[in-house]
Amino acid sequence: MANSIMASSKPLISLSSSTQPTRVNLPKSIKLPQIPKPISSSLSSKALSFSSATVKSLALIAALAPPSMAEAMEKAQLFDFNLTLPIIVVEFLFLMFALDKVYYSPLGNFMDKRDGEIKEKLASVKDTSAEVKELDEQAAAVMRAARAEIAAALNKMKKETQVEVEEQLAVGRKKVEAELQEALASLEKQKEETIKALDSQIAALSEDIVKKVLPS
């Protein structure tokens, strides 16, 4: 058949006028490139008496299709309600319950449980943060106590050293004062001695002066 189509430049005319071939290769409905060609043949053979465009196209489709196809085409409808509808309803309800059993309920429950666990864990983590705060405060208190202790020890040591330093200072001062007194006393003594010596010399000197001045 492919050969015959190849050989003819108008394959469709030969097709529509030949005996009914197999279904697969036949145009069944809107096959775009093939529609215009067989109009003349179908019109001349079958639909001469009709004139309106719609009738022409109907006749065209009828002429293109084999008798069994033509019957089917008459039945072919877009809005063809039948038992399919309730069957789909039943199938849908079945799918809904099956998916609920297999998917929504188990996975949903699992996810909710996991959510709860995660929330619990988060809450417990918040609790430990309070604990951490407490420990922190304890550490701060320990630090404060240690600091106070150190300060006290430092103060004590400072006081002790100050006392010691003052003692030594006092001792040193006393010693210095004593030495000063001693030195002052010896100075006085020397002064008196010198004055005494000067007194005795003064008597001798005045005698000499008197002797020299007064001619004897």
Next chain:
Amino acid sequence: MNVLSCSINTLIKEGLYEISGVEVGQHFYWQIGGFQVHAQVLITSWVVIAILLGSAALAVRNPQTIPTGGQNFFEFVLEFIRDVSQTQIGEEYGPWVPFIGTLFLFIFVSNWSGALLPWKIIQLPQGELAAPTNDINTTVALALLTSVAYFYAGLSKKGLGYFSKYIQPTPILLPINILEDFTKPLSLSFRLFGNILADELVVVVLVSLVPLVVPIPVMFLGLFTSGIQALIFATLAAAYIGESMEGHH
């Protein structure tokens, strides 16, 4: 010229149309007890349900405290769903998580399966496998479930006092309030249906016109739209439920 057009024609016929045929309103019918069902929708919806249940069961079978890989992803999705429900419904969102979540996941995986899974490998005798959400039955089913859900939510929360919301601001608005109960599922279902169908059509038409490169941005746009539509549906459903539960005083 002739040869060229012929070969292009052949190429398109042999190769691309098998993966990109446009089939609007074609369904693969099964008969169940005298009723017809759209088998392609059921098949793809089973695949979507299998993907959802399988991946969820695999990822959640042994949850770890520290999530990795699949579990992480599913936890993210669950948190997202819970977030959406909580924002829209309020504090009592818990019981509604399965409903909102399943709406979101089912629509989202359906939409993306239509764009990403190579359904076209599997040939059906009639119609084709695509996203379950591009069939009006699916979207209307989901929208009706939403209606039932928000009626249930309102009635279980407030009893018959729930119906006082119809005359809430003034009794003059009664017809409009009643009309809302019809427009809500209608807009929900048609928004989803139209978006997904249009998205797939645009991609298919573009692929049939320019097979390479050009459709890629539109495909990405389609993925984006699909996700947005899933989110919108789930969010609106949650908003309706929240609206019927909240006090009107």
